[in-house]
Amino acid sequence: MMPASDPRTLLAAIVLIFLFAGIVWLLLASGIRVTPRASYCLALTNLMLAGSLLTHAARGYGPDLLCFWGSDLFALCGFTAFRLGIPLIADHVPRRWPSLALVVGTALLLLEVPYRGDMQLHGVVIYTALSLLCGAAGWDAFRLLRQRLRWRSALGLAAPFIVFTLMMALRGVEALLAPERMNSMGSNNAFNIAWLWSMLALNLVINANVAFLILTRLVLNIQRLTRRDPLTDCWNRRALSEAMEREHARLQRGSRYTLVMVDMDHFKRLNDTLGHAAGDLALQALVQALMPCVRDIDMLGRLGGEEFCVLLPDTDLAGAALVAERMRANLEAHPFEYQGKTWPLTASFGIAEAGREEISAEQVLMRADQALYQAKAQGRNLVQASGA
Numbered sequence: 001m002m003p004a005s006d007p008r009t010l011l012a013a014i015v016l017i018f019l020f021a022g023i024v025w026l027l028l029a030s031g032i033r034v035t036p037r038a039s040y041c042l043a044l045t046n047l048m049l050a051g052s053l054l055t056h057a058a059r060g061y062g063p064d065l066l067c068f069w070g071s072d073l074f075a076l077c078g079f080t081a082f083r084l085g086i087p088l089i090a091d092h093v094p095r096r097w098p099s100l101a102l103v104v105g106t107a108l109l110l111l112e113v114p115y116r117g118d119m120q121l122h123g124v125v126i127y128t129a130l131s132l133l134c135g136a137a138g139w140d141a142f143r144l145l146r147q148r149l150r151w152r153s154a155l156g157l158a159a160p161f162i163v164f165t166l167m168m169a170l171r172g173v174e175a176l177l178a179p180e181r182m183n184s185m186g187s188n189n190a191f192n193i194a195w196l197w198s199m200l201a202l203n204l205v206i207n208a209n210v211a212f213l214i215l216t217r218l219v220l221n222i223q224r225l226t227r228r229d230p231l232t233d234c235w236n237r238r239a240l241s242e243a244m245e246r247e248h249a250r251l252q253r254g255s256r257y258t259l260v261m262v263d264m265d266h267f268k269r270l271n272d273t274l275g276h277a278a279g280d281l282a283l284q285a286l287v288q289a290l291m292p293c294v295r296d297i298d299m300l301g302r303l304g305g306e307e308f309c310v311l312l313p314d315t316d317l318a319g320a321a322l323v324a325e326r327m328r329a330n331l332e333a334h335p336f337e338y339q340g341k342t343w344p345l346t347a348s349f350g351i352a353e354a355g356r357e358e359i360s361a362e363q364v365l366m367r368a369d370q371a372l373y374q375a376k377a378q379g380r381n382l383v384q385a386s387g388a
């Protein structure tokens with residue numbers, strides 16, 4: 001076995017890991033189609049960086065333009081793919097132009113910088129560009145993680161990106177202070193060996209880290225699918241029932257809650273006149289009109305068909321009546337537009353505050369449903385309350 005501190009062996013190991021990771025990301029993107037756009041970017045990152053190191057290793061053997069400028073161009077493209085791929089994990093559209101302008105500008109500048117002899121300016125230019133791209137990717141990863149995690153955990157998971165950025169910056173500083181060592185990553189000096197070891201470890205950690213980000217996103221998507229209504233994206237019946245039963249259990253400890261049943265008026269007529277597709281859009285419009293009227297802690301869920309329910313924790317009947325009236329008025333104020341036609345959308349509301357003597361939230365729901373029935377009977381587009 002070659003000694004662990006041999007820079008050529010380390011370089012070969014890093015190239016192999018990049019190649020292997022690139023192929024795995026390609027398979028994930030094209031075969032299993034896990035977040036394909038982000039996975040393609042990660043595949044490109046790994047393959048480009050493998051190409052960069054391979055051409056770098058051939059310095060002195062192969063054509064100068066490929067082994068110097070080409071190697072840097074591979075690295076720039078790899079880091080750009082990395083920077084653009086991170087936001088894609090969360091389906092955010094990355095800002096392409098700043099990164100592309102940086103790559104093109106750096107590549108053109110490097111063409112003008114002599115690659116022979118003093119590598120100072122060349123080293124500073126390329127590693128500044130790489131650390132900027134890596135830093136931007138790290139910042140995006142941190143923001144992404146911060147949406148789900150506390151800032152310390154997010155910072156911990158984003159740490160490899162920060163270290164990678166610092167490593168690139170360090171290499172730029174090295175170019176400034178010891179330009180004679182910049183010619184090859186195959187140099188057998190302590191800084192280079194330590195740098196290659198860190199690169200090898202970070203290469204593994206960052207690939208694992210991005211895989212973790214993607215996995216987290218998949219788990220969140222699965223959770224979403226099991227708890228959200230696919231048409232309107234509000235909570236589904238199961239999620240709402242669980243929350244209602246939780247609230248009902250808190251009732252004995254002194255808290256209160258109220259349920260608001262919502263049923264679109266004359267929905268069958270809308271479906272029959274405009275068609276089922278329009279009916280689906282009308283249901284989405286209803287949810288859009290109701291959502292701004294509730295607080296973050298309230299839960300709007302679809303029970304089925306055109307029937308919805310809002311769970312209002314820590315709210316009494318009078319408070320719920322105000323919320324229901326706000327929802328009713330907001331819906332009425334936003335007629336449904338479909339293929340140039342305008343259709344008035346209204347709904348009826350039945351509200352019931354939970355009573356301690358009721359054994360389950362289902363009983364409260366039944367009372368809210370009875371109140372809703374009365375609202376329908378009294379002419380629709382009304383709020384009707386039920387006593388506890």
Ligand SMILES: Nc1nc2c(ncn2[C@@H]2O[C@H](COP(=O)(O)OP(=O)(O)OP(=O)(O)O)[C@@H](O)[C@H]2O)c(=O)[nH]1
Nearest residue numbers: 263264265266267268269271276279280305306376
């Ligand atoms: N487009 C669409 N229609 C649905 C969906 N679920 C249920 N429906 C339709 O909703 C209609 C409900 O009709 P009804 O229960 O008579 O209610 P309504 O016409 O709103 O009458 P009132 O509630 O008394 O005002 C039926 O025609 C169902 O086919 C859905 O997901 N999409």
